[in-house]
Amino acid sequence: MFNNLKQGIKNVVQWLPIIWKDRQWDQIFFFNLLHKKMSLMEDFFKNRANFVGREKEAKKIKICVCLLDRLQKDDYINIAFKEHERKFGELSLYDVAKHSKEWNRSFNRASFHEEYLKHQDIEYLTKLVSKHVFGWWD
Numbered sequence: 001m002f003n004n005l006k007q008g009i010k011n012v013v014q015w016l017p018i019i020w021k022d023r024q025w026d027q028i029f030f031f032n033l034l035h036k037k038m039s040l041m042e043d044f045f046k047n048r049a050n051f052v053g054r055e056k057e058a059k060k061i062k063i064c065v066c067l068l069d070r071l072q073k074d075d076y077i078n079i080a081f082k083e084h085e086r087k088f089g090e091l092s093l094y095d096v097a098k099h100s101k102e103w104n105r106s107f108n109r110a111s112f113h114e115e116y117l118k119h120q121d122i123e124y125l126t127k128l129v130s131k132h133v134f135g136w137w138d
Helices: 002-021 027-047 054-073 076-080 082-088 101-135
Strands: none
Touching: 002 027, 027 054, 054 101, 076 082, 076 101, 082 101
């Protein structure tokens, strides 16, 4: 009984900042919730789980946490537009109509690449979760 109360209070303290900042209108809040849960699970499996192979499961969860870090940061534009900016200088969208066809093609490729990277991370995350979630228990 006392252990349940102690764990419940610990949960409230750990989750309160996340819940306090939670909103319903954006995927980032979903990623924040999932990131917190998976970080706690990673810690548990790495340090307190009691089964053979727990380190391997912790590593799978760590990959999910890393993917969620990238999704939360949402910095795909800087990765995708590196080559475009190397060729054409710092990205400026104000005079799009004045740019050359080559600039526009490069811009479109970079925009597509940005979306590709983002979707690649979310697909890998959901694939890992769907494949392994039923094995993440102690």
